[in-house]
Amino acid sequence: MPKEDITVIAQFKVWRRRFLAADGTLCGEPSALAGDFSTLIPLYQGMVLTRAFDLKAVGLQRTGRLGTYAVSLGQEAVSVGVASAMASEDVLFPSYRDNGALLWRGVKMEEILLYWGGDERGSHWSGPLHDFPFCVPVGSQAPHAAGVAYAFKLRKEPRVAVCLLGDGATSKGDVYEAMNFAGVQNLPLVFVVNNNQWAISVPLKLQTSAETLAQKAIAAGFPGEQVDGNDVIAVRAAAEQAIAAARAGGGPRLIEALTYRLGDHTTADDAARYRPAEEVQAHWKEEPIGRLRAYLVGAKAWSKAEEEQLAAECQQRVEKAVEHYLAVGPRAPRTMFDHLYAELPAAYAAQSDELRDVVHA
């Protein structure tokens, strides 16, 4: 083929954002956020609370007081950083590993425990009533986020849908169908891919041969960027920009947050079966909480006394939440028919009676 017939018609770049190196020192372009300690300290507190909650939840599961639980150990910066950039009227679409985001949005710890403890009442929570509940079928919440964002656009409301996904979710058609539509309709929708490198036992390299997950947005016609997902400053800055752009009519964005799942997939999983301990150990050096603490301490914005006080407070709040959770008695069996339809059809009322009779027999 003669050379002159070959024309480059499109070229794309994917940027990675990082402000805080693994040792807690500043790197890259200076960010105003890095000096904004009144913003950073609550983020730090949110991450520490999330981890304390997670550890307790695992303990409850191990002692038979909680069902299977999905740990977010090591990924706190993604959940907390993104949620902190949202307005309360925005709508969150969490995956099942986004406890940090839910807590930040006002969901109570005892409500999250109630859900993982096997009680639907946990999803009727104190957080924003318009937020979606945990999504278990991976990636299937992405089309909902597109529907919600379409409603915002139609009603000309300055609100944004924020959809949290894992790296595994990017292999699903659901996610691409939603991204494609969001691009076509220029929707106020921010996709955040929490790339923790593992979808249960399947590593990223078996998930995709693409260099980045961020570039998947490019095929859908909108920008995608990478951030260091263990750098909460970068996550927050990227989320803030993406959400502001979406709110202003700038259309969808995708943020790929690079992090690492330090824990098992869930309490029902044993990651030692499929990944070497050395790999996990190496990633502990990059985890987000120690990193931000080192930075704050180095900047004299955080003290040992404050650290101790925070740890004690988190411990106390978690224990209190556990007490509340354990005090919630089971629902009457018959309530499984509640909220099945707006009004239970006559056809199923008989089944509800049948259950009542069996239980009381």
Place this chain on the structure above:
Amino acid sequence: MPEITLVEAINLALARAMQDDPSVIVFGEDVGVNGGVFRATAGLQQRFGRERVMDTPLSELLISGLCVGMAAQGLKPVGEIQFMGFIYPCIDQLVNHASRLRNRTQGRLSSPMVLRVPCGAGIRAPEHHSEHTEAMLAHIPGLRVVIPSSPERAYGLLLASIRDPDPVVFLEPTRLYRSAKGKVEDNGEVMPLDVAFVLREGKDLTLIGWGAILRETLVAADVLGNRGISAEVIDLATLKPYDEKTLLASVAKTGRCVIVHEAARTGGVGAEIAAVIAERGLTSLLAPIARVTGYDTVMPLARLEQHYMPSVDRIVAAAQRVCEFA
């Protein structure tokens, strides 16, 4: 009042719903500029604009998922899946989300949505365009499944489905789109969901069907009438939750029952109805229940489809067997 076709009745109901309620949004593949491949949404985009009558990408899963998101935000989404053979990517959304959002959030969020789905054989369509797989939908708790068999019921039941606070899959028999005609008053009045319609009263035998096959069923009832057998014909209309009461009352009266459906037999809605009649109406039965259905084969292409679908002859033969049972 002139007669209109079933597809025109659908169009009339959509226009009425959009006129009455600004939160009603219609979308799907080719529904906007083109007015739908069956013309069910003809003229709606011109009348209500591109945002409320929206052409989507070719993305069935997306269409069903958009419904869930829009509904949770207070819109009234009416999505269209072009043919029932293409509904399967939506099953995840229907089972895991649309039908259970209200229950799993204990009423905090819900999915009042309608998914319109043309279905059935008899129009000599290509492969995958003639399916009638309603049973898999009727199995899903939290869902309503509705199918009209006349323009009047298409209008009244579609309006009812759009106003219903829960998710509804609304099946539209393609074979009736243009061939079924009737007078429909555009008065905005709904027909009740979860109610079966007695199309013809009779005393010797109950024929139960839904959708397009009621046409053959009614002809069969005529043939039986000429032979001195008085058949009651019931249009089930809502397949989930269905109206047990009307069915049981009819069987209590006639003592004999034939269930007719276009879908394959095994695990079909007919099996469910037969089970309930056996459970709760056995003592009034004078003969075993019979089913006349599509076969447990892959839906054949056009050349054999008429042999797959229940014919008047098959229905009459089954009815005679049931009536001759000692």
